[in-house]
Amino acid sequence: MRQRLSLLLILALALPSCAGLTARQEALLPALRLAWPGVQSDITTGIESGVENNRLTMSAAANLVLARDATGAALDTGDMASLAAVPWLMLKDEAEAGIKHRVRTGEISAGVSESLKERVRQFTAARATFLSSR
Amino acid sequence: MDIANELEKLLTSAAADMGSELRFNTTEVSAYAAERTTFLSTLVGQPGFQDAVIAERDNVALQAGISAVLTADAADARIVGIIHGVLGLGARALAAV
Numbered sequence: 483m484r485q486r487l488s489l490l491l492i493l494a495l496a497l498p499s500c501a502g503l504t505a506r507q508e509a510l511l512p513a514l515r516l517a518w519p520g521v522q523s524d525i526t527t528g529i530e531s532g533v534e535n536n537r538l539t540m541s542a543a544a545n546l547v548l549a550r551d552a553t554g555a556a557l558d559t560g561d562m563a564s565l566a567a568v569p570w571l572m573l574k575d576e577a578e579a580g581i582k583h584r585v586r587t588g589e590i591s592a593g594v595s596e597s598l599k600e601r602v603r604q605f606t607a608a609r610a611t612f613l614s615s616r
Numbered sequence: 617m618d619i620a621n622e623l624e625k626l627l628t629s630a631a632a633d634m635g636s637e638l639r640f641n642t643t644e645v646s647a648y649a650a651e652r653t654t655f656l657s658t659l660v661g662q663p664g665f666q667d668a669v670i671a672e673r674d675n676v677a678l679q680a681g682i683s684a685v686l687t688a689d690a691a692d693a694r695i696v697g698i699i700h701g702v703l704g705l706g707a708r709a710l711a712a713v
Contacts, residue, residue: 501692501695505685509684511681517678520667591663594667600671604675608678608681611682
């Protein structure tokens with residue numbers, strides 16, 4: 483009886499993590515993957531324009547490119563540890579810089595930039611939620 | 617009362633329940649989608665409008681994903697609370713035997 487209860491206790495402790503983990507893998511991760519190409523593009527524009535106007539050194543740009551690619555790889559595999567290891571805030575800054583650059587050059591309007599900036603905000607929140615533990 | 621049987625029934629029911637809990641808050645996400653659609657309608661004809669359409673699609677998907685996780689986490693926390701309560705009752709019942 484006691485042994486049976488112990489086994490049930492172990493099961494009870496393991497079971498509750500299922501719904502949260504499932505939601506992360508089957509709902510949030512696909513959304514992150516869907517949004518990534520657009521966010522990645524903004525990051526790339528930020529890095530390239532940063533090098534052009536001397537805001538970034540070549541070395542800093544190279545590190546940012548590595549971080550960007552590491553994020554993409556982590557999203558492909560769904561590896562939480564790899565995703566957590568990437569310094570997201572630096573990439574977020576570059577995404578925002580890239581959006582600003584596109585407004586400056588007239589490629590997008592200020593209004594359109596608000597949609598892109600909202601996506602960076604949502605992506606940031608989604609990444610944090612994906613990596614959060616209960 | 618057979619505590620083990622009661623716990624088994626509870627866990628079986630909780631597991632079945634979890635399937636129906638894996639949803640997002642439809643009211644919240646629908647409201648957000650409506651807000652973004654309204655905003656998008658103001659951008660028609662502006663440079664980069666197609667990029668905005670894609671971005672707003674992504675925004676709603678991300679919001680729905682976040683909502684699904686928060687809903688699932690809340691369901692998990694509720695189940696943990698129920699199980700701990702029943703285990704506590706079970707432990708006291710066993711100690712009294």
